[in-house]
Amino acid sequence: MSQTSSSASTRKAAQAEAAGGSRANRTRDPVRTRAAILAAGRAEFAERGLEGARIDAIANRASINKRMLYHYFGGKDALYCAVLAEAYREIREGERALQLDQYEPVEAVERLVRFTFRHFLECPWFIALLTNENLLKARYLRTLPEMHGLHSPLVGQLRKLIHRGGEAGVFRPGVDPVQLYISIAALGYFYVSNNATLSVIFETDLSESQQIATREAHAVEMVLNFLKFRS
Known part of the structure; x- marks a missing residue:
């Protein structure tokens, strides 16, 4: 593997680890997690409306697994x-x-x-x-x-x-x-x-x-x- 490819892989691994750590921290903080989901939902609904909004996109915005979204709110309408x-x-x-x-x-x-x-x-x-x-x-x-x-x-x-x-x-x-x-x-x-x-x-x-x-x-x-x- 080239040095450039190795560096790129290292960066991606670090980013994934940081994202994983962020998500893990949020799952241990219900108040913060709920607030993050609300903020992400607000942004998604404002941009795309109810019909155009997607659960996957909201979860990505909130840096959580979409199962957490269902856990806290039950679904998109809720x-x-x-x-x-x-x-x-x-x-x-x-x-x-x-x-x-x-x-x-x-x-x-x-x-x-x-x-x-x-x-x-x-x-x-x-x-x-x-x-x-x-x-x-x-x-x-x-x-x-x-x-x-x-x-x-x-x-x-x-x-x-x-x-x-x-x-x-x-x-x-x-x-x-x-x-x-x-x-x-x-x-x-x-x-x-x-x-x-x-x-x-x-x-x-x-x-x-x-x-x-x-x-x-x-x-x-x-x-x-x-x-x-x-x-």
């Missing part, structure tokens, strides 16, 4: 549901972390609008997952029992925020918190999900930082103008 639930849990946790009750109503709303816009911008996989699930007519989302528990606190928080703004004389009465949140989400979601096509249509790179900042400020202005009390 993993997809877990990924979907985790995606919603993540944005709800981010909203709770804002602690909006500590701010005056106008600032609190601005913070929520900016957070929502930035979350969509920084998590394109979330946009992809939502688009896929909407194409499926929310077939899997409707089966997740935790969805109500994730969303009802947000609605309650918005209702309280609208009430505080009304008492302070800065927000108009009669605002529906559900409709308000849908509007806040739509202002960011549409811009991010359609960024490529809108950039072509308007012959402007809407992914450029200044364009993003302008759009974010516009979203804040629109929501606050909608809420503003007018005597």
